[in-house]
Amino acid sequence: MATKLNCWEFKKCGREPSGVKCKEKGVCPATTETSCININGGKNGGRICWAIAGTFCGGIVQGDFAQKSVSCMSCDFFKLVKLEEGDKKFTLLKPGQKYAEISKKTPESRNISLRKR
Numbered sequence: 001m002a003t004k005l006n007c008w009e010f011k012k013c014g015r016e017p018s019g020v021k022c023k024e025k026g027v028c029p030a031t032t033e034t035s036c037i038n039i040n041g042g043k044n045g046g047r048i049c050w051a052i053a054g055t056f057c058g059g060i061v062q063g064d065f066a067q068k069s070v071s072c073m074s075c076d077f078f079k080l081v082k083l084e085e086g087d088k089k090f091t092l093l094k095p096g097q098k099y100a101e102i103s104k105k106t107p108e109s110r111n112i113s114l115r116k117r
């Protein structure tokens, strides 16, 4: 069976705790999100990074799920995990996270939450 890669292994971003860029640029929250252990077969948030707020993809701090959803769903890693897990096993959201609730946020409230980071 093929090894399931975590996002930092696939993207080679170096933002995991032992990564080459973590000292200089910080550790990405996807790598330490313990509420997501083993979701989609990943380590911490490594295979559900799209659902984790404040990840560092693209070299900048991303927003919450509602803000990230469009760009993450067109990401090659998101598509890979979805394909590998298949329709029956694929998990889109973190435990307790509800798509309806977060997609109801207004653009104004999204901007406020972005500025607070």
Ligand code: SF4
Binding pocket: 007, 008, 011, 012, 013, 014, 015, 016, 028, 029, 030, 031, 049, 055, 056, 057, 058
């Ligand atoms: S979410 Fe992006 S920046 Fe964060 S560890 Fe995964 S690939 Fe790297």
